Amino acid sequence: MSESFTDIVVKVIKKIPKGKVATYGQIAALSGSPRAARQVVRILHTQSKKEKLPWHRIINSKGEIALREFEGLEEQRELLEKEGIVVKNKNAIDLKIYQWHPK
DNA sequence: GGATTGACATCCC
């Protein structure tokens, strides 16, 4: 019944359309807690192990993939490029073009 | 039930 913050975040993440990206802070805000960006990160860790989420569509506020190379950066870049997103300099995405902007 | 965690965001120097 009552949805935890996590449940809401998961829903929001699932709504991100293919070919678009969103920032951690944006997800948090859409879920009702604008400052819980860090919590979103934790949710990705735990929930992505329980179900499949488009975790790769979430990036930081600078429009960059937040992962380090040894943490799976290349994997994420590949997933994004498959969706038609152009990733510059290994990890930079143009938010002006690709940021999801929900109604 | 308190401490820790986290792929952030922002301000500060």
Add this chain to the structure above:
DNA sequence: CGGGATGCCAATC
């Protein structure tokens, strides 16, 4: 301009 410090919030351990 760049790195460091700080705030933040809720789930997980």
